[in-house]
Amino acid sequence: MITEAFDSRTMAKMKEALERACLLLPPGGGEHSARRMIASKIIECAQRGNTSLSELTEAGYSASLQLTASADGAADHDNRYSGLEHSVFMRDHG
Numbered sequence: 463m464i465t466e467a468f469d470s471r472t473m474a475k476m477k478e479a480l481e482r483a484c485l486l487l488p489p490g491g492g493e494h495s496a497r498r499m500i501a502s503k504i505i506e507c508a509q510r511g512n513t514s515l516s517e518l519t520e521a522g523y524s525a526s527l528q529l530t531a532s533a534d535g536a537a538d539h540d541n542r543y544s545g546l547e548h549s550v551f552m553r554d555h556g
Contacts, residue, residue, distance in 0.1 A: 475515045479504050483522025500525040
């Protein structure tokens with residue numbers, strides 16, 4: 463089970479990374495399966511020893527962008543990613 467593989471701090475960072483990455487998903491677009499795919503990429507990242515919030519979030523963002531790129535145009539995703547990244551940075555450091 464995943465909770466046995468990681469300590470509570472890492473689990474909390476993984477959950478936060480998943481929530482941040484899911485903000486990039488369009489509403490109602492197969493949310494459960496998309497969240498599972500993003501979560502699996504975040505888990506893979508953590509299993510490689512990359513457990514900082516920024517590394518986990520980047521893995522989640524990358525997975526989210528891969529999912530949404532097939533549904534929308536690539537240029538639109540770059541704009542959403544930059545805007546969200548700025549918003550998250552300002553929330554955390556502003």
